[in-house]
Structure formats: structure tokens, C-alpha cells
Amino acid sequence: MQERLKLQHFLTIKKLENDQVEGLIDRAEYFKAGGAVPEFSQPIYAVNMFFENSTRTHCSFEMAERKLGLQTIPFDPTTSSVNKGETLYDTLLSLNSIGVSLAVVRHSKNEYYNELVNLDNTQKLDMGIINAGDGSGQHPSQCLLDMMTIHEQFGHFKGLKVAIVGDLTNSRVARSDMRLLKQLGAKIYFSGPEYWYSSEFEEFGNYVKVDELIDQMDVIILLRVQHERHQQEVAFSPTAYHSEYGLTVERYARMKENAIIMHPGPINRGVELASELVEAPKSRFSTQMKNGVFMRMAMIEAVINGRGLGGKK
Numbered sequence: 001m002q003e004r005l006k007l008q009h010f011l012t013i014k015k016l017e018n019d020q021v022e023g024l025i026d027r028a029e030y031f032k033a034g035g036a037v038p039e040f041s042q043p044i045y046a047v048n049m050f051f052e053n054s055t056r057t058h059c060s061f062e063m064a065e066r067k068l069g070l071q072t073i074p075f076d077p078t079t080s081s082v083n084k085g086e087t088l089y090d091t092l093l094s095l096n097s098i099g100v101s102l103a104v105v106r107h108s109k110n111e112y113y114n115e116l117v118n119l120d121n122t123q124k125l126d127m128g129i130i131n132a133g134d135g136s137g138q139h140p141s142q143c144l145l146d147m148m149t150i151h152e153q154f155g156h157f158k159g160l161k162v163a164i165v166g167d168l169t170n171s172r173v174a175r176s177d178m179r180l181l182k183q184l185g186a187k188i189y190f191s192g193p194e195y196w197y198s199s200e201f202e203e204f205g206n207y208v209k210v211d212e213l214i215d216q217m218d219v220i221i222l223l224r225v226q227h228e229r230h231q232q233e234v235a236f237s238p239t240a241y242h243s244e245y246g247l248t249v250e251r252y253a254r255m256k257e258n259a260i261i262m263h264p265g266p267i268n269r270g271v272e273l274a275s276e277l278v279e280a281p282k283s284r285f286s287t288q289m290k291n292g293v294f295m296r297m298a299m300i301e302a303v304i305n306g307r308g309l310g311g312k313k
């Protein structure tokens with residue numbers, strides 16, 4: 001049996017080997033099938049710190065922590081001493097001092113976690129950091145739950161044709177998914193407004209117009225148009241976007257029989273995806289959210305094991 005993954009922190013998918021990804025998927029599928037959770041002889045205290053808005057990731061991590069038997073300490077960034085100017089490091093040092101040993105953090109700054117994990121010998125912070133999304137950088141838990149959802153449908157990645165469609169420039173989900181999917185052997189295509197495709201993505205795949213790829217793809221990953229991250233918003237018409245780049249009912253009818261649609265959420269209904277397709281047979285939107293809890297359990301467990309938390313079983 002493959003040894004279970006052990007990590008000090010879970011920050012990015014960039015250093016994961018394929019067999020480690022497969023191990024995480026296996027473990028998440030085990031939890032999903034009702035497999036027993038590990039028993040800990042000492043309590044493990046965790047905190048979820050979301051400095052950017054979130055529904056899925058925040059609640060899903062909290063559900064995963066509860067299912068694993070962790071004690072979650074409430075933290076509200078809007079009423080915390082961050083608003084008095086306390087740094088992220090000092091905030092975590094405070095929580096660590098009162099007994100918290102795991103922090104799930106979402107932050108608008110790319111690689112915010114460097115200051116929390118690259119410590120000098122005067123710094124005493126001793127916490128596992130799990131990245132719940134950093135700016136336009138990485139979203140490891142969304143990426144891994146996406147891999148689990150694709151694996152559940154096809155049983156493999158090699159040779160699958162995957163289109164990533166929409167606001168590529170601003171998407172940490174796209175950046176994480178394209179890298180891991182390519183590493184796992186899938187073939188990546190990009191679509192949506194061409195101005196959101198840049199040379200940064202060329203090593204992963206080419207740009208193709210949505211109408212030219214729709215009947216060829218096994219997986220279509222739609223991205224939310226992230227208006228809040230656009231520096232200068234050109235006049236945006238939801239109807240025009242939907243008709244030119246969105247997954248319309250007409251395009252849905254042209255998809256391969258076994259193909260699936262994914263979307264990390266939140267969905268702009270009628271923009272990236274026709275509202276009536278959100279729960280259509282090919283949509284895996286709800287499955288992704290369901291799988292997220294079990295994948296996050298596997299990720300948290302990897303950090304618990306890496307740091308030797310919870311005492312002896």
C-alpha cells in the first residue's frame with residue numbers, strides 16, 4: 001500500500017507528484033464512501049481565515065474539519081485586530097500561542113503564505129498553513145476536488161481533452177487546473193474572450209474558439225467572470241458574453257455524450273452557463289462541491305500527519 005502523504009503545509013499543487021495526487025483522490029474517495037476517519041488522542045484546533053469572500057471553500061473546509069473531529073476556532077477578519085494594523089504573521093502567532101495548530105487561509109495577495117512558512121531562526125510560528133486561495137495564484141483544494149470529479153467520471157486523465165473557458169487572466173482555479181491536468185496527461189485547450197488568453201498559458205495549451213471545440217471536449221471547465229479583479233472594466237454585456245462565449249443550451253446539445261461541465265462557482269447564471277444547465281445531467285457543479293469536503297479532509301489529514309498532530313492513535 002502506498003504511504004499516505006505527509007506535508008508541513010498545503011500551499012500549492014506545484015510540487016505534487018502524480019502518485020501523490022492519486023493517493024489524495026483515493027483517500028477522498030474512501031472518505032466519500034463512508035470510510036472511518038482517523039482517531040486522535042489529543043484535540044487539534046484549527047482556524048479558517050478568509051480575507052476574501054467565500055461560500056464553498058470556507059464552509060467546505062469547516063465541514064471537513066468537523067468530519068475529522070477537529071475543533072474550529074471562529075475568526076472574523078472584519079472584527080479582528082487585523083483592522084488595527086496587526087500583520088498576518090502576528091495574527092497567526094497570536095492564534096498559535098493560544099493553541100491553534102492549523103490555519104486555512106484565503107488572501108488577496110499572491111503567495112501571502114511565504115512570510116508564514118519561510119521563517120528565520122528568531123521566529124517561532126509553528127502552524128500548518130493550508131492555502132484556500134491566494135490572489136490570482138493558486139487554489140489547491142479547488143484543483144484537487146476538480147481532479148477527483150474528473151477521475152470519478154473517466155477513471156483516468158491521460159488523453160482527456162479539457163477546455164478551460166473564460167476569465168483566464170484572473171483565475172487561480174485555471175492556473176492550478178491547467179498545470180495539474182497537463183502533468184496528469186490531459187490535453188488542454190483555452191477559450192472565451194481572446195484578450196484573457198496570454199503567452200503565460202502557451203506552455204499548457206492553445207486558444208480555440210468555443211464553437212470549434214464544443215463537440216470535441218471531454219471536460220469543459222467554465223470560469224466565473226471576475227469583475228471585482230478587473231482593473232479597467234470595458235463595457236460588459238452579460239447577454240453578449242453568453243451568446244459569444246457561454247455554454248448555451250444550443251452548445252450543450254453539441255457536447256459529446258459522456259462529456260461533463262464543471263464550474264468552481266459562484267456561477268453568473270446566464271453568463272458563463274445558461275441558468276437551466278446548472279443542474280443538467282452533464283453538469284458536475286453540485287458533485288464538485290460535494291467532493292470538495294472529502295478532498296479537503298484528505299488535504300487536512302496530510303498536514304496533520306506531516307506535523308504529527310493529534311497525538312498517538
Ligand code: CP
Binds near residue numbers: 058142265266
Ligand atoms: N470555488 C470557490 O472558491 O468558491 P468560493 O469563493 O465560494 O469559496
